[in-house]
Amino acid sequence: MPLIAVGVNHRTAPVDVRERLSVAPAQMLETLEELRALDGIEGAAVLSTCNRVEAIVSAREDVIEPIVGWLTERAGTARSEIEKHVYILRHGDVLKHLFRVASGLDSMIVGEPQIGGQVRAAFLASRECGTLDSLLSQVFDQTMRVAKKVRTDTGIGEHAVSVPYAAVELAKKIFGDLHGLQVLLLGAGEMGELTAEHLSAFGLEQIFVANRSYDRAIELAERFHGQAVKFEGIEPYLATCDIVIASTAAPHFVVESEHVHRALATRKRRNLFLIDLCVPRNIEPAISEIDGAYLYNIDDLQHVADANRELRQTKAVEAEQIVDREVDAFRRRLIAQDAVPTIVELQGRLEDIRAAELEKCLRKIGPMNAEQRAAIEQLTTQMVNKILHYPILQLKEAEEPAERETLRKTIRKIFGLR
Amino acid sequence: MSPNLSLYAALALYAAGTIVALATLFTREKRPQHIALGTMIAGFVAHTVWIGTICVRTHHPPLTNLPEAAGFMAWVIFAIELALFIRYRVHAASFFVYPLVLMLLTVSAVVHEPFVKSPAAISRLFITHILLTTTGVAGLLIGLAFGGLAWAQDRALKSKQRGALWDWIPSLNVCKTVSYRALSIGFSIYTLGILAGILWSYRTSAELMDLRVKQVGAIVAWVLFAIVLQAYVNDTYRTRRTAIIGACAFVAIMVAILGIHHV
Numbered sequence: 001m002p003l004i005a006v007g008v009n010h011r012t013a014p015v016d017v018r019e020r021l022s023v024a025p026a027q028m029l030e031t032l033e034e035l036r037a038l039d040g041i042e043g044a045a046v047l048s049t050c051n052r053v054e055a056i057v058s059a060r061e062d063v064i065e066p067i068v069g070w071l072t073e074r075a076g077t078a079r080s081e082i083e084k085h086v087y088i089l090r091h092g093d094v095l096k097h098l099f100r101v102a103s104g105l106d107s108m109i110v111g112e113p114q115i116g117g118q119v120r121a122a123f124l125a126s127r128e129c130g131t132l133d134s135l136l137s138q139v140f141d142q143t144m145r146v147a148k149k150v151r152t153d154t155g156i157g158e159h160a161v162s163v164p165y166a167a168v169e170l171a172k173k174i175f176g177d178l179h180g181l182q183v184l185l186l187g188a189g190e191m192g193e194l195t196a197e198h199l200s201a202f203g204l205e206q207i208f209v210a211n212r213s214y215d216r217a218i219e220l221a222e223r224f225h226g227q228a229v230k231f232e233g234i235e236p237y238l239a240t241c242d243i244v245i246a247s248t249a250a251p252h253f254v255v256e257s258e259h260v261h262r263a264l265a266t267r268k269r270r271n272l273f274l275i276d277l278c279v280p281r282n283i284e285p286a287i288s289e290i291d292g293a294y295l296y297n298i299d300d301l302q303h304v305a306d307a308n309r310e311l312r313q314t315k316a317v318e319a320e321q322i323v324d325r326e327v328d329a330f331r332r333r334l335i336a337q338d339a340v341p342t343i344v345e346l347q348g349r350l351e352d353i354r355a356a357e358l359e360k361c362l363r364k365i366g367p368m369n370a371e372q373r374a375a376i377e378q379l380t381t382q383m384v385n386k387i388l389h390y391p392i393l394q395l396k397e398a399e400e401p402a403e404r405e406t407l408r409k410t411i412r413k414i415f416g417l418r
Numbered sequence: 419m420s421p422n423l424s425l426y427a428a429l430a431l432y433a434a435g436t437i438v439a440l441a442t443l444f445t446r447e448k449r450p451q452h453i454a455l456g457t458m459i460a461g462f463v464a465h466t467v468w469i470g471t472i473c474v475r476t477h478h479p480p481l482t483n484l485p486e487a488a489g490f491m492a493w494v495i496f497a498i499e500l501a502l503f504i505r506y507r508v509h510a511a512s513f514f515v516y517p518l519v520l521m522l523l524t525v526s527a528v529v530h531e532p533f534v535k536s537p538a539a540i541s542r543l544f545i546t547h548i549l550l551t552t553t554g555v556a557g558l559l560i561g562l563a564f565g566g567l568a569w570a571q572d573r574a575l576k577s578k579q580r581g582a583l584w585d586w587i588p589s590l591n592v593c594k595t596v597s598y599r600a601l602s603i604g605f606s607i608y609t610l611g612i613l614a615g616i617l618w619s620y621r622t623s624a625e626l627m628d629l630r631v632k633q634v635g636a637i638v639a640w641v642l643f644a645i646v647l648q649a650y651v652n653d654t655y656r657t658r659r660t661a662i663i664g665a666c667a668f669v670a671i672m673v674a675i676l677g678i679h680h681v
Binding site: 173 | 447448449571575576578580585588589590591592594653654656
């Protein structure tokens, strides 16, 4: 049964087209039912993220025209407008595409981890709506397996490619588990806020916010369920906090070497991670020389992110190889599976002929001992197996569905199968 | 199964696992690391069989001569490494621990010494001395390995340059904690082992110790490990001085191990 994917993504369509086609979770059931109601469609799933909207279907025939028509209707635009942006994939290309998408290889930021969850959610929604047939179910399971394998074997999503995530990655390299740590956020700069937000997702114990404007500090602290502190009184917090994020507009150093020396003296073997996201810098660079203090400024973090981006590109090459191997293996499995009913029927038919003819022959020959009878049984069975060998092989190896269908019809005709 | 067969099987598997693990330093791929770990575990099973057959054959733990003690120490080191891997998923320790385990088991395979059957050698006190010393040394060596990782991680974070080990090393906190705990526990057990040895020596020869290579090496190692441990307590473990003392402690302990020829 043909597999077909029709859709648009961030490379083929601008955001105004994607947003018109996107499907909100609340509309998913209705959308899937509409798609499934198109003629010839057996199973259907819709993948809708901010970067792509795709209809993935298994169908009895080529149903591309109705799907494009359906997309046009959804977008509320001219068909020619949609046709400019849409891509159409068939059979093995659908598998490769899905494996790549779920592994993050087709994402705007290569290797980003969220897409795996989005693909899973899309298929689970289809399963819940009852629009997932057995073929799409298998494709879904295999897609998730391949995505997991790619991520485990290559580690493609392990390294951060943005400055705030690079800070989180470094914090994990220093502290391991971020659970229970305390963070001091100095200033209300956007990057600092974003970094604190990412860190807070890892179970921090407390975020202290200090700002020149105490009201703004209170406002920000409430957002993180943290505590506002007076900007002039930050020094005691250097001794208790594990991560310090500086993001103020101050034209001078806010944290100096002697502050850190005094703080570390009371910390007893606990490290201090300082993140300076400001220009001009707010944390004295000499602090990086102090044992137990790790200072990263905005350029350092950008270098980490850039190096990670390059690393992901290297890993992507390995990942593509894994995807190619998996597509090949899965296609073979599907083809073999598709041929099974015909093969079983063919074997049954020839076995019936063999058994009937053998019986007639044995009646003519007359009495014989068990050994002689076994020899004749073996001879006839081997002959049947030899005759079946090539037809079965051809059925299992025909890659194109059209070729496979022709072959199946021919074999059925030749051997007189129902 | 012949004891030698299981020993050589363990050796071959450890060698294969070590080579594959070291190769991942250059490829940075995870799959070979998993293969290396699997191979090492298979080697560990064969190693366990070897130790078991010696126990059955001699009716005492395999601790009475150099090949036995080196083999037992390798076994304990790998067992600790495996436990730490299960707890912390630390791949980087394999770059230090696997070669060490391979080296110690090679000593067991290459050095041939008869089984010691003297009553003194299989007395409870002697067995306690060797068991504690061996286990303590295994802990100390693991502590040094993780100390090395902590040092490498600290350098990488300070210099903002990723080394070959960056992806394999766990967080600085994990390296430091494991190293400190392994050193402190290993040191305590090792100290008890040395005291048991002194007591055994006094009982058998009326002397606290003679100044042969193994005794001198063991005492020097004890002093050096005490200094390393003190560096952890004072939080000065990152210094070059501590790294050099740690390296010297490793050499001293190796001298002490290789100095075990006969009781």
